[in-house]
Amino acid sequence: MTDSTPTIPSRSDTTQTVRNGLRRRYAAERRFKIYGVAAIGVALLMLAIMFGTIIGNGWSAFRQTYVQMDVLVDAAEIDPDGNRDPKVLSRGDYEGLIKAALREMFPDVKKRKEKRELYDLVSSGAAFDLRDEVMADPSLVGQTVSVTVHASDDVDMYMKGYISAEVAEDERRVSDKQIARIESLREQGRISTGFNLRFFTGGDSREPELAGIAGAALGSLWTMLAVLVMAFPMGVMAAIYLEEFAPKNRWTDIIEVNINNLAAVPSIVFGLLGLAVFLNFFGMPRSAPLVGGLVLALMTLPTIIIAGRAALTAVPPSIREGALGLGASRMQMVAGNVLPLAMPGMLTGAIIGMARALGETAPLLMIGMVAFIVDLPKGPLDAATVLPVQIFLWADSPERAFVERTSAATIVLLVFLILMNLGAVLLRKKFERRW
Amino acid sequence: MLKRVLTLAGLALVIGAGAAEARDQIRIVGSSTVFPFSTAVAERFGKTTDFKTPVVEATGSGGGLKLFCAGVGVQHPDITNSSRRIKASEVKMCAGNGVAEIVEVKIGYDGIVIANSKKSPQYELTLKDLFLALAKDVPDGEGKLIPNPYKTWKDVNPDLPAAKIEVLGPPPTSGTRDAFVELALEGGCKRFDWIKALSKSDKNQYKAICHTIREDGAYVEAGENDNLIVQKLEANPDALGVFGFSFLDQNSDKVQGSKIEGVEPEFDLIAEGEYPVSRPLYFYVKKAHVGVIPGMAEFLAEFTSDKAWGEEGYLTDKGLIPMPDDERKEWTARAMGLAPLAM
Numbered sequence: 178m179t180d181s182t183p184t185i186p187s188r189s190d191t192t193q194t195v196r197n198g199l200r201r202r203y204a205a206e207r208r209f210k211i212y213g214v215a216a217i218g219v220a221l222l223m224l225a226i227m228f229g230t231i232i233g234n235g236w237s238a239f240r241q242t243y244v245q246m247d248v249l250v251d252a253a254e255i256d257p258d259g260n261r262d263p264k265v266l267s268r269g270d271y272e273g274l275i276k277a278a279l280r281e282m283f284p285d286v287k288k289r290k291e292k293r294e295l296y297d298l299v300s301s302g303a304a305f306d307l308r309d310e311v312m313a314d315p316s317l318v319g320q321t322v323s324v325t326v327h328a329s330d331d332v333d334m335y336m337k338g339y340i341s342a343e344v345a346e347d348e349r350r351v352s353d354k355q356i357a358r359i360e361s362l363r364e365q366g367r368i369s370t371g372f373n374l375r376f377f378t379g380g381d382s383r384e385p386e387l388a389g390i391a392g393a394a395l396g397s398l399w400t401m402l403a404v405l406v407m408a409f410p411m412g413v414m415a416a417i418y419l420e421e422f423a424p425k426n427r428w429t430d431i432i433e434v435n436i437n438n439l440a441a442v443p444s445i446v447f448g449l450l451g452l453a454v455f456l457n458f459f460g461m462p463r464s465a466p467l468v469g470g471l472v473l474a475l476m477t478l479p480t481i482i483i484a485g486r487a488a489l490t491a492v493p494p495s496i497r498e499g500a501l502g503l504g505a506s507r508m509q510m511v512a513g514n515v516l517p518l519a520m521p522g523m524l525t526g527a528i529i530g531m532a533r534a535l536g537e538t539a540p541l542l543m544i545g546m547v548a549f550i551v552d553l554p555k556g557p558l559d560a561a562t563v564l565p566v567q568i569f570l571w572a573d574s575p576e577r578a579f580v581e582r583t584s585a586a587t588i589v590l591l592v593f594l595i596l597m598n599l600g601a602v603l604l605r606k607k608f609e610r611r612w
Numbered sequence: 613m614l615k616r617v618l619t620l621a622g623l624a625l626v627i628g629a630g631a632a633e634a635r636d637q638i639r640i641v642g643s644s645t646v647f648p649f650s651t652a653v654a655e656r657f658g659k660t661t662d663f664k665t666p667v668v669e670a671t672g673s674g675g676g677l678k679l680f681c682a683g684v685g686v687q688h689p690d691i692t693n694s695s696r697r698i699k700a701s702e703v704k705m706c707a708g709n710g711v712a713e714i715v716e717v718k719i720g721y722d723g724i725v726i727a728n729s730k731k732s733p734q735y736e737l738t739l740k741d742l743f744l745a746l747a748k749d750v751p752d753g754e755g756k757l758i759p760n761p762y763k764t765w766k767d768v769n770p771d772l773p774a775a776k777i778e779v780l781g782p783p784p785t786s787g788t789r790d791a792f793v794e795l796a797l798e799g800g801c802k803r804f805d806w807i808k809a810l811s812k813s814d815k816n817q818y819k820a821i822c823h824t825i826r827e828d829g830a831y832v833e834a835g836e837n838d839n840l841i842v843q844k845l846e847a848n849p850d851a852l853g854v855f856g857f858s859f860l861d862q863n864s865d866k867v868q869g870s871k872i873e874g875v876e877p878e879f880d881l882i883a884e885g886e887y888p889v890s891r892p893l894y895f896y897v898k899k900a901h902v903g904v905i906p907g908m909a910e911f912l913a914e915f916t917s918d919k920a921w922g923e924e925g926y927l928t929d930k931g932l933i934p935m936p937d938d939e940r941k942e943w944t945a946r947a948m949g950l951a952p953l954a955m
Contacts, residue, residue, distance in 0.1 A: 293924065301926065305659055340865075348730075348865040383652040383930065460687055463639070464667055549651040551658050551665035560637065560667045573837050575648065575858045575931060580839070 231591070235584025241373035241386060242328040242336040244299050244362065248278040250311055252319040261315040271304040271311075275326070283358060294355050298362075300327035302387040327375070328368070330385040330578035332359055336370065339577065350577070376585065380551045381567065385578030388571070390586050392553050396466055396546070396561030397535060397593070403470020403557055404534050408477045409527050413516075415478075416485030416523070421511050440479035447476045448540030456544060463545035464560040472540045477530035484526020488519040521608035528601040532594050538565045564590045635686040636906050638666035642676025642693030643787050644836065645722055645856060646893050649927050650693050656926070657914045663907035666691075673787045680896060681706035690901040690908060694894045695722065695787035700955055713899035716953040717912070718943050719921055721933040723857035723882040723890040724792050725869040726779075729849040733773065735765075735870035739888060742872075743800025744768045745777050746831055748824040755806050760826045780834040780841050781854035791891045792854055796872075798822040799888060842867055857882060857890075858931025882933045890933065899950055909948075916944040 252259065255269025279295050280286060286295050303326035310324060311317050327333075331350045334340045340349050342356055351359075362368045379389025415436075423429045451472035455461045461468050492515050500510040541547060547566050554561035562570075568590065571583040640650055647670040658665025671679060673694040680692035681702060698716070706714060726742070728735060744750050745768045749757040765772035782789040801822035802808045810818040825831050834841045838855040842863050845853045852870065857877060860869050869877035873888050881887045895915075902908040914920060921927050923934050934940065945951075 297929075344865050350862070350864075383648065383655050456687075462635075463687070464669070545669055548667050548669040549647070549654065550667050551655050572839060573644075575838070575856075575862045577862055 231584050231587050233584075234581055235586075235588045237337050238376060238581040238585035239373050240337075240370050241375070242333040243325045243369050243371055244328045244332075245323060245325045245367045245369065246275070246278050246282070246299070246303075247321050247323050248274050248307060249281075249321045250274060250307075250317050250319060251277075255311070256318050261318065263312060263315075266312055266315060266318075267308065269308065269311075271308045272301075275299065275303050275307060282362075291354065294352055295358065297329055298332055298355065298358060300329050300386045301384055302327055302382075325369070327386045330576055331355075333386055334578055335359060336368065337581075339581075376582070380553050381549060381562070381570070382551065383549075383574075385574075385576050385582055388579070388582060390564065390567055390589055392550055393562050393564045393567035393586070394589070395554050396469075396550075397563040399466035399554060399557045399561060400469045400473060400563055401531055401535060403467050404474045404477055404531055405527070407471060407474035408481055408530070411474075412478050412481030412527065413485055413523055415482045416489060417511060417516070419482070420486050420489040421515065422507070436479050436482055440483060443539075444476055444537050445539040445543070447472050448543030450475065451540060452543040462558060462560075464548055464550070464562070465558050466546075466554060466561045466563075467557040468544050469541050469546050469561075469563065470557065472544060473534040473537060476537070476540065477527075477534050480530035480533070481523070481527050484529070485519070485523045488522025488526065489515060491522060492518045518610065521604050525601045525605050528597050528604070532597045532601075535563075535593060535597070536565050536590070538563075538569055541566060564593065637664040638691065638905055638907055638911055639689045640666055640668040640691040640693065640895075641671045641679050641689045642669075642691075642895070643673040643695040643893070644670040645673075645695040645787055646693035646719070646895065648858065648930050649719065649893070649932050650691075650895065652927060652930050653911070653915045653920055656920070657907070657911050660914075661907065661910055663910065666907075666911065677702045677896070678705075680898065681709055681711055683709045684711055684898065684900045686905070688898075690898050690905050691911075692896050694896065695791065695891065697892070697894060698896060698953070703953070703955060711898060711900070713950075714953045715897040715899055715947065715950050717895050717897065717916065717947045718935065718939075719893050719895060719915070719932065720927070720935050721882060721890050722893055722931075723877050723887055723933060724788060724795070724854060725857055725860045725877040725889075726796075726852055726854055726872065727845065727860055727867040727869045727877075728852045729845050730866060730868055731849040732775075734868050735772065735852065736874065737772075737870050738769075738873055739796055739800035740803045741765075741769050741772065741800070742796045743798075743803075743822075746779060746825055747797060747801065747821070748826045749821060751804050751807065757821065760828070760830075762830075775850045777830040778832065778848070778851040779830065779854060780832045780844055780851055782836060782838075783833040786836055788854070788856060792889065793823050793825065795889045795891065797825070856931070857933065861931050879928075879933065883936075893932075896953070897947075897950075899952070902950060912947045916940075916947045 251274060254273060255271065256262075256266060258265060276292075276296055279298065280292070283295060286292055303324075306326055307322075307324055310322070328336070331340070332355075335342075335351045335356065336359070340351050342349075342351075346353050359368065375387060376389050378391050379387060380392035382388040419429065419433070451468060455468050455471055456463060496514050496518065497510055500514045501507070505513065538547065541563060546562050547569070548560065548562055549570065550560050550562050552559070564586065568583055568586045571579045571586060638654075640654065642650075647668060651668045654666040654668050657663065669676075669689075673696055676689075676692035677694060677698060679689050682688050698714070703714070706712075726735070726737060744760075745762060745765065747760060750760050750762070752758045762768050762777060764774050764776055766774040768777070781792065802811075807818065807821055810821070832851075834844060834853070838859040841853040841855050842859055845851055846866050853867070857879075860867060860877060861879075871877075875881055875887045877887055877889075882890045897908070897912065902912075917925075918940075919925050921932065921934055921940065923937075925934070928934055935943070
């Protein structure tokens with residue numbers, strides 16, 4: 178090679194060249210493998226860091242600090258007429274009862290500021306919990322009831338160790354006196370930590386200890402239902418027509434290119450479309466999961482069509498020819514033979530598309546689903562928000578206790594996504610056929 | 613199966629189209645600064661009355677007013693929050709769309725703090741320091757402008773530490789940014805007499821000088837998420853961050869607010885109007901919707917009650933700086949009487 182005079186290399190020359198290069202080639206192969214392993218390693222490391230931080234930050238939100246109190250349900254305060262009228266009962270001053278019970282526990286508190294600090298130990302939701310209890314059982318009026326109420330977020334943070342007693346008093350949210358009170362409550366066995374049920378059953382709240390993800394989860398459910406109902410039949414029909422019936426001409430080519438392009442359009446564009454068409458033109462309600470579902474259905478449609486067509490192409494032509502040969506019409510052939518065989522692949526595509534839709538926030542911003550909504554949505558037309566939006570809203574809240582809740586909500590969203598993807602994998606495993 | 617699914621889809625569409633008829637839930641849009649307060653009132657209102665909990669969206673002050681002014685009717689919001697006063701042009705836009713009567717309610721104040729990590733010493737800044745450190749062009753001392761040459765705080769003011777100028781703040785879409793620019797930068801900018809004179813002779817030039825933040829990396833747009841800024845300050849002790857007072861209040865073990873013009877960013881000092889970088893917060897009510905959408909009057913009553921926005925109300929727990937007693941009384945009267953907006 179280096180010689181200027183070309184000679185035909187002898188056999189032993191070739192062997193020698195190969196042998197000389199062999200070490201280099203092996204080394205190159207080893208390096209190549211190492212690059213691959215390193216790439217996987219980095220990806221796994223990132224994943225581990227992500228899960229590590231999210232779970233590390235979030236697990237404590239599944240537990241909540243409770244305070245056990247003995248509250249005198251004073252008939253004079255909440256039921257002056259004594260006839261247990263639910264309307265009167267529901268308007269009673271339960272906050273006053275809770276405050277009185279707190280003063281009872283700490284009779285030494287006199288000053289206004291100290292009282293305020295004392296009241297801050299329990300959640301403002303305590304009064305509503307007590308009200309619900311009394312409403313459910315009016316015979317409690319006039320008795321002293323032992324209730325377990327949510328501690329306030331600051332107490333909860335202190336109990337979980339996020340607020341240290343060692344930093345200077347004016348630099349933390351819990352004062353020295355409050356800490357002394359918490360410790361005395363703890364000695365009396367009145368403070369307990371338990372499973373945070375409300376996190377899974379409650380709607381959003383501005384008080385971290387009362388905030389739950391049920392509202393957002395239900396909103397996601399309604400939205401996904403709307404996506405499924407809208408996008409799946411449409412996507413399947415489009416795929417079947419394009420694959421089985423449509424003639425191959427310039428028009429179908431244009432349509433195909435456009436569908437592929439549509440799959441890559443940024444999701445916010447679908448939000449703008451939804452705002453212009455569904456809200457402004459059709460006058461549909463803002464913040465409704467139905468509209469969110471429509472927008473996300475448009476977004477998922479190309480994915481479903483592409484996956485559906487791939488699933489249809491995977492069905493071997495012999496199946497079609499067999500059906501046609503036995504006298505089936507084209508429609509019978511598609512509905513009776515091809516579609517059932519392609520269905521698992523189509524469902525997988527639909528689930529993957531919906532998993533992506535489940536994590537979307539950008540298009541929902543435009544149609545008003547990024548909102549503070551307390552009431553649980555009872556149908557696809559009630560105002561609702563979705564899981565990723567809830568995460569976004571909590572991440573933006575000043576209260577320290579929302580930090581762990583943000584991570585906890587992320588865990589819930591990840592669990593949903595993993596379940597959906599697992600469903601897709603299982604479906605494929607169960608029904609997949611190889612020819 | 614397919615048939616049933618298709619019928620369902622069709623049905624859902626029909627229901628959806630016909631759903632915009634009635635609404636029994638108050639809808640609130642607007643500023644993300646007012647959002648924490650508005651939502652707190654909405655939640656209380658939902659719990660203590662038989663009305664549904666209002667839906668609150670954070671769309672930004674400008675975006676909120678745009679939605680609010682789009683018209684009268686159930687598809688338009690009833691209330692918009694704003695971290696600045698409504699502009700004359702917006703009132704005109706409202707009137708053009710039939711929203712003639714607007715009730716203005718001032719709810720209190722919000723302080724904007726310039727904070728850094730507790731690991732570093734506290735800064736004592738003047739508005740002039742802030743202007744010189746963050747403006748795109750600064751005066752060169754001879755009545756001319758030069759591109760901002762300052763690299764460290766010491767360059768700006770010899771009394772300040774020799775740390776690199778690095779300020780994390782909100783992006784231009786944020787109302788906090790608008791207020792910061794107007795109160796802090798313009799406040800410092802006005803200290804130069806010849807620039808101040810421009811505000812009369814050449815308003816555009818004046819605004820261009822006072823309202824333009826430098827773009828060479830000293831001011832870092834850190835997004836709308838104030839929690840993120842706090843976290844970044846913790847990780848980077850040399851940086852300063854710009855955010856709302858409530859975030860300082862919640863994170864006082866991690867970050868400290870700088871003294872501005874010698875005044876600490878403390879609750880009482882902001883309430884008394886001593887702290888220079890604070891702004892009023894408002895919400896606007898569509899009078900035509902009062903009595904149509906259930907609960908509007910009651911919601912106004914809840915918001916303007918002392919137990920909400922009073923000196924010891926639950927909104928102060930959320931970081932709202934309340935107005936003085938007589939000012940509160942005046943605004944309560946205006947809100948309850950649905951007094952129309954006077955510009």
